[in-house]
Amino acid sequence: MQSSDLLRDIVIGMSDGLTVPFALAAGLSGAVSATNLIVIAGIAEIAAGSIAMGLGGYLAGKTEIDHYNSELKREYEEVETVPHKEKEEVREFFQNLGLSEDVQQQAVEEMTKDKEKWVNFMMKYELGLDKPDEQRARKSAFNIGVSYIVGGIIPLSPYFFVQNGTEGLKISAVITLGCLFIFGFFKSRLTGVNPWWGAVRVTFIGAAAAACAFGIAKLIQG
């Protein structure tokens, strides 16, 4: 589970990191010929994007924990103050599963004997909330932010070495679309989807974003 969480974070960060800086650099190549500006814009984007995703993810994780804890407190209170209402909600859950009234009744009796178990049940099956892991939120945000930076440097790297934007774009497109294809392949295998279709899908999104950014930038620049 640990390693698949890490993999998931890397996949999220890298896929955005590969796509958006690539498309931005492609767009600028359509408007300016000097690569130093493309590099500056690309790095500014990587900084902005990695912070928005990393810090955003970290604080969203904290919020989720606060939300969980406040709901947990409320459920404990409700189990104390309106136990008949809460018991009825447990019964409805078993009713929705299609169990007979007899079994519903027995299950409710057994479930509500232990208050902690009862509250955990309500949290998970009434509210659909799993207990969030605080440390996990922190690590996850860090992993996503770093993966975004690593992913973003790949499409940008050719512009470091060539002086002409169009030239840089050609090399960047080959490298990035190749990476997106490989990446989409393995990403799809993780999620159990046909890997070839996944590879085509991820590559297509990157190409479409880049083409659109290029076209629009050329249009504005006249």
Added chain:
Amino acid sequence: MQSSDLLRDIVIGMSDGLTVPFALAAGLSGAVSATNLIVIAGIAEIAAGSIAMGLGGYLAGKTEIDHYNSELKREYEEVETVPHKEKEEVREFFQNLGLSEDVQQQAVEEMTKDKEKWVNFMMKYELGLDKPDEQRARKSAFNIGVSYIVGGIIPLSPYFFVQNGTEGLKISAVITLGCLFIFGFFKSRLTGVNPWWGAVRVTFIGAAAAACAFGIAKLIQG
């Protein structure tokens, strides 16, 4: 439910649209003084980001549906070919709820009488998969993409009217941070979190991303 889904899409698209183009433009203001380049880069970013989010979300939705359907098929097969194993999994679910063996047995018997109900139960509680809504995926992607564009135009708009990058940045910062504050306030109310803390959080992420992009761009440009 319909309207809260729409609201959720707008919140996701707008918050990224406000943050990343704002930070990118801020970063470029630290490196170039001509606003026309900032505008071109900003619009290229908006095009790239809205496509990556919108198209990405649309195709991810399609993938999710494929995944659900392939798992559904597999569960139907397993219920036919290894019913005792699948029954045991149902029993384990009730065991984990803390029910007595007696009630577990009865619940399993009742649950597995109807194959469709049984499979739906396995999908939801063994695999944790809810039936995805195809039309919803399409609409959601569109809403997020459009919200990203609307959000992105806000921080960019001052640069249309002033000739100097630093001047544009000052106005952009005031407008965007104000929008992020208002936006964070209402976003938090949606998710049941303290709205003032939410407003501060969202504003802080935007400011941090912009400050970092600005600093790095200035550093590179030397």
